[in-house]
Amino acid sequence: MASEKVETVIAGNYLEMENREGEAAEAEGSPESQKSRFSTLFWHGGSVYDAWFSCASNQVAQVLLTLPYSFSQLGMLSGILFQLFYGLMGSWTAYLISVLYVEYRTRKEREKVDFRNHVIQWFEVLDGLLGKHWRNLGLIFNCTFLLFGSVIQLIACASNIYYINDSLDKRTWTYIFGACCATTVFIPSFHNYRIWSFLGLIMTTYTAWYLTIASLTLGQVEGVKHSGPTTMVLYFTGATNILYTFGGHAVTVEIMHAMWKPQKFKSIYLIATLYVLTLTLPSASAVYWAFGDQLLTHSNALALLPRTRFRDAAVVLMLIHQFITFGFACTPLYFVWEKLIRIHETKSVVKRALGRLPVVIPIWFLAIIFPFFGPINSTVGSLLVSFTVYIIPALAHMVTFSSPSARENAVERPGRMMGGWVGHFCINTLVVVWVFVVGFGFGGWASTVNFVRQINTFGLFTKCYQCPPHKP
Numbered sequence: 001m002a003s004e005k006v007e008t009v010i011a012g013n014y015l016e017m018e019n020r021e022g023e024a025a026e027a028e029g030s031p032e033s034q035k036s037r038f039s040t041l042f043w044h045g046g047s048v049y050d051a052w053f054s055c056a057s058n059q060v061a062q063v064l065l066t067l068p069y070s071f072s073q074l075g076m077l078s079g080i081l082f083q084l085f086y087g088l089m090g091s092w093t094a095y096l097i098s099v100l101y102v103e104y105r106t107r108k109e110r111e112k113v114d115f116r117n118h119v120i121q122w123f124e125v126l127d128g129l130l131g132k133h134w135r136n137l138g139l140i141f142n143c144t145f146l147l148f149g150s151v152i153q154l155i156a157c158a159s160n161i162y163y164i165n166d167s168l169d170k171r172t173w174t175y176i177f178g179a180c181c182a183t184t185v186f187i188p189s190f191h192n193y194r195i196w197s198f199l200g201l202i203m204t205t206y207t208a209w210y211l212t213i214a215s216l217t218l219g220q221v222e223g224v225k226h227s228g229p230t231t232m233v234l235y236f237t238g239a240t241n242i243l244y245t246f247g248g249h250a251v252t253v254e255i256m257h258a259m260w261k262p263q264k265f266k267s268i269y270l271i272a273t274l275y276v277l278t279l280t281l282p283s284a285s286a287v288y289w290a291f292g293d294q295l296l297t298h299s300n301a302l303a304l305l306p307r308t309r310f311r312d313a314a315v316v317l318m319l320i321h322q323f324i325t326f327g328f329a330c331t332p333l334y335f336v337w338e339k340l341i342r343i344h345e346t347k348s349v350v351k352r353a354l355g356r357l358p359v360v361i362p363i364w365f366l367a368i369i370f371p372f373f374g375p376i377n378s379t380v381g382s383l384l385v386s387f388t389v390y391i392i393p394a395l396a397h398m399v400t401f402s403s404p405s406a407r408e409n410a411v412e413r414p415g416r417m418m419g420g421w422v423g424h425f426c427i428n429t430l431v432v433v434w435v436f437v438v439g440f441g442f443g444g445w446a447s448t449v450n451f452v453r454q455i456n457t458f459g460l461f462t463k464c465y466q467c468p469p470h471k472p
Contacts, residue, residue, distance in 0.1 A: 045194030046260040048268065054193060054255050054328070055094075055272035057200035059248040060279055061325040062156035062318065064208055065301045066241060066377055067280055068287035072295035073238030075228040076288060082242045083280060087273045089431060090246035093390050094269035096397045096428070097122070097252045099412045102263055103400065104128045106411045115257075117345040119189060119335050122253045126392075129400050138392060143336060145250055145384040147363060149329040152376060153322045154178055154367040159300050160315050160322070162464070163307070169464040170371060177323075178364040184327035185334065185356040188349060190251070190258035193327065200324040203317035208279035210314045214305050215283075215290040224292040234296075236438075236446035237378045243439050244381030245280070246273065247389045254332050263412075299375065333359050371462060372454045379451045382443035390435040394428040 071079035104125040108115075122142050127135035157180075158173035168176075187193065229235040249269060256262040287301045298304050305311050334356040338344035343355045370376055401407050407421055414424045 053197035067284035068301045069299040070238035070241040071288035073234040086246040091270040094249040141388040145388045153326040181326040182360045185353040203321040207314045208283040211283040212286040215286040233446045236442045240378040240381040240443035247385035378447035386439040394431040
């Protein structure tokens with residue numbers, strides 16, 4: 001009954017889509033230009049499949065290359081268990097975000113609110129359901145996380161390209177890729193990532209299986225050791241990198257808003273996570289098995305594999321994918337900035353693109369200051385991801401449905417399989433306590449200590465982080 005209720009309220013009344021769905025439906029029975037068909041196929045997405053590709057592609061980006069590094073910190077068993085645990089926890093909180101979005105959207109639709117040229121974002125959901133204090137909290141954490149998420153993609157671009165072209169140092173490559181990634185200002189919304197999401201997932205799939213097959217083919221290096229975990233700092237640093245890995249649902253609301261039927265999102269993230277695990281578990285395990293403790297000083301797994309045409313292909317594909325993921329992380333920031341300077345509802349793509357450019361500048365600058373590929377993931381995971389996509393959604397769900405009347409009138413009611421409302425509240429409490437104590441507490445301490453070590457060892461603005469010496 002609950003799903004039917006959602007379908008009735010939502011499915012036929014979403015105005016934000018700019019009439020694209022209706023136009024597409026009308027066009028089915030009439031002649032359509034080749035250009036229009038091409039645009040619909042590659043540019044205008046909004047189906048369940050588009051959302052799945054977006055979730056899976058966004059979740060497994062450059063972190064695929066740092067997970068073997070985390071395994072060297074955690075050990076094989078803990079690495080596998082943390083991936084499974086945080087994968088399920090991330091899927092759960094993504095589900096909570098989708099429930100809150102549907103609740104907010106339904107209330108606004110009943111009030112005849114027009115979202116024709118307006119993209120709903122997470123902080124607006126919190127504002128509509130819980131008030132301005134929750135809005136401010138969500139806005140601060142979400143924007144800061146996405147800012148550093150974009151920074152990480154830029155750092156990853158410079159780190160990867162160096163392995164096929166070391167004629168320039170990583171800082172110079174960061175300048176170059178910063179300019180390249182700035183072109184994402186021309187992509188209007190998540191509707192327009194259809195072909196990019198599809199290609200991005202193919203690219204990461206290739207890279208993951210290249211890492212797996214290459215490591216198993218090469219075999220274990222001479223004298224390989226698997227001593228992890230050795231210290232508490234390394235253990236919790238590795239754990240928070242995995243927390244970061246499965247915390248890619250900070251853009252859930254924007255992806256849902258780009259769907260033609262957002263109420264169908266509920267299980268998409270879980271299915272995407274299951275697919276991602278088929279990439280991350282074999283690749284991280286195989287690379288750690290082959291190289292062991294060498295990974296402790298090589299946060300990018302590609303650094304240890306010999307240069308071949310297959311490795312070069314993986315580098316190039318990951319570079320393209322990091323450009324896509326940069327757009328995923330930055331697009332919500334573009335929306336926030338557009339709303340701040342009051343150009344969000346304009347239809348001019350050029351005007352919006354020019355207005356978005358200032359967002360890229362601090363990302364560029366931070367990537368040059370902190371080029372610590374690997375350690376920065378754990379720091380962002382513990383201090384920002386822990387609250388942004390785990391603690392705040394779980395708390396918001398409990399507070400939103402704390403009253404009997406709110407539970408009675410909820411658009412999306414919990415199923416009996418998960419224990420109803422009591423089961424939901426128990427799981428939410430577990431998420432909040434675990435992530436606050438283990439993720440933010442121990443993880444924050446460990447990742448900060450490790451991050452400070454990187455600064456003390458390499459310094460800020462370092463030209464070439466973890467670069468091997470040049471051979472004459």
